[in-house]
Amino acid sequence: MRKPRVMIYDDDQIVLDMLKLFFTRRGYEVFDYIEPVVCPLNKKPAESCDNFHPCADMIISDYKMQNMTGLELLQNQSKKGCKVAIKMKAIISGYSDEQIITQCNDLGCSFFQKPFTFSKLSTWLSEQEKLFDLSQQLAEN
Numbered sequence: 001m002r003k004p005r006v007m008i009y010d011d012d013q014i015v016l017d018m019l020k021l022f023f024t025r026r027g028y029e030v031f032d033y034i035e036p037v038v039c040p041l042n043k044k045p046a047e048s049c050d051n052f053h054p055c056a057d058m059i060i061s062d063y064k065m066q067n068m069t070g071l072e073l074l075q076n077q078s079k080k081g082c083k084v085a086i087k088m089k090a091i092i093s094g095y096s097d098e099q100i101i102t103q104c105n106d107l108g109c110s111f112f113q114k115p116f117t118f119s120k121l122s123t124w125l126s127e128q129e130k131l132f133d134l135s136q137q138l139a140e141n
Helices: 013-025 070-079 098-107 118-129
Strands: 005-009 029-033 058-062 089-093 110-113
Touching: 005 013, 013 029, 058 070, 070 089, 070 098, 089 098, 098 110, 110 118
Parallel strands: 005 029, 005 058, 058 089, 089 110
Antiparallel strands: none
16 A cells, blocks of 8 residues: 655745645655645646646645746646545744635535644644545556
């Protein structure tokens, strides 16, 4: 059986490193990105996801990044046929306006306000991890 895989996007290197350490200690294979890339495993711009399998079990993204918001990233992934289930995606943000939370709810992803506690993240993860199928093949990186 394989390790769970998470993709993390955050333009704050400290937050990115902290989340990478948290997930690594939890037994995850971690792909981390300082800039939003709609399909990082394609290694080229793509009109649609050409992976037969999902690239990760979960995607975590900061909301406010330089080239696009985390919600735009998740929406672009969905439009291009991303195979990662939307319920396995989360936005983290230092901004907490009702519009962002509503957009997350409408999209079906979770929202975490910065600063967040690792205990709250762990509780959410424990519920999500019950839904992982670690026998399912993932796309190669």
